[in-house]
Amino acid sequence: MNRRVPLLLAALLLLLAGCTGSPGDDDDPDPPHAAGRWQPEPGVPWQWQLSGRLDTSVDVPVYDIDGFDHPASTVTSLHERGRKVICYLSTGAWEDWRPDAGKFPRSVLGRGNGWDGERWLDIRRTDVLEPLMAGRIDMCRDKGFDAVEPDNMDGYANRTGFPLTAADQLRYNRLVARLAHERGLAVGLKNDLDQIPQLLDDFDFAVNEQCAEYGECAALSPFVAAGKAVFHVEYELPTREFCPEAKRLGLSSMLKRYELDAWRKPC
Template sequence: MRRPPLLLALLLLLTGCSTAHDSESSGEHWQPRPGVAWQWQLSGRVDTSVDVPVYDIDGFDQPKGTVTALHRKGRKVICYLSTGAWEDWRPDAKKFPKSVLGKGNGWKGERWFDIRRTDVLEPLMAARFDMCRKKGFDAVEPDNMDGYKNSTGFPLKAADQLRYNRLIAKLAHDRAMAVGLKNDLDQIPELVRDFDFAVNEQCAQYGECNAMKPFIKADKAVFHVEYELPTSRFCAQSRRLKLSSMLKKYELGVWRRAC
């Protein structure tokens, strides 16, 4: 049945208002789907001209203007943060007490966090997530999420990691942002429901890409990069698994070669 134009316009207006309210109150957030193309750039001036739907950029280094520029091009933008390790060059570095800083994680100026100390880390991470939200980011990529599998200087257990990773996911969702699980392959079955997508490095090189299947089965994107293999060595498998794969250089600049 055709509705009179005035009644139809009123109905659409009321429906739109209701939807916006429901979205705000329920904390709905973006959900990337398997196979979506992306760009990951953590160094240099961000090139906003790469024709992909998703960008992953540094949350501290990039201003709100960069996020806004990408949104104007129809992109979704992910905020890269290190949530599992301290970085001595970040503007909030001095706020972290020495008691939560462990061994180096192999990168200059970085040290593992004692993720059991959520009394210290939660408010500091919340402030970082607030920064991402204020800049307009759609999601967060929390890095160094598998400390319990490394020599951190603390006796971390798998249960400690699960607890902390779920806390990180909650901090993002409380701010209506999506959140990705970075690496931490062994805990994917237990965490796939808590996270909206995954970010993986070098699963093809180490024969681990099948571990990403729970995310794909849940209709959630897996953003995947290789650094040392040519695309001929991993793209066929990536297409079969529906991974969002590309070849990057370790400095994660503009250059990319997508599958």
């Protein structure tokens, strides 16, 4: 039913609507996007655990965990503790142990990416990969995750077995970001430093490994300048060698082991 509201009353209602926020709303460390997605802010502490029994006692506001390995009840439990939860997925490489591994045709499987049971994907084949990745991100949404960390998003810069170009990578990365956003999830850009200028507007945060070791952390500054978190880990350097610079740049940094178990040493 349509109801006509007098102009003066409508203006008054709009004015009141703009004043109903509580005084502390502007102090929310991780406010939502206008579209309703979670937006992690620079410097927010985090935990990244992809192996071993999940340790939910780490007192940080953000957890990044494997999307396949954990049920909805784990996400719910973390939410009850006030945590935001990121769903780790590999979107640029095939993993032979995943429950949907048999759905990937051999034609899209390339060279190994250096990890046992993993092979690069032919990201040009969006006709094949889009529905598969949509299904994976549906899983993240259905389990209640707040965001997605899509891994292996820089195949064009590696020996994949396919003649991938930077344009191929931009197209695919934007596709993955769109799939996440359509499902109300935030999404992070994993590594792929060279394409940050083109992809900054498409991603809500960044996840980086070893930028300090390779002298690349400044390349992540556009995310911080845009009010978007950069979740960063080092494996080889002691914290004294990378934490001062990481703090200056506004990164959320910590030292981890390669197996990404529960152990962490934050800056």
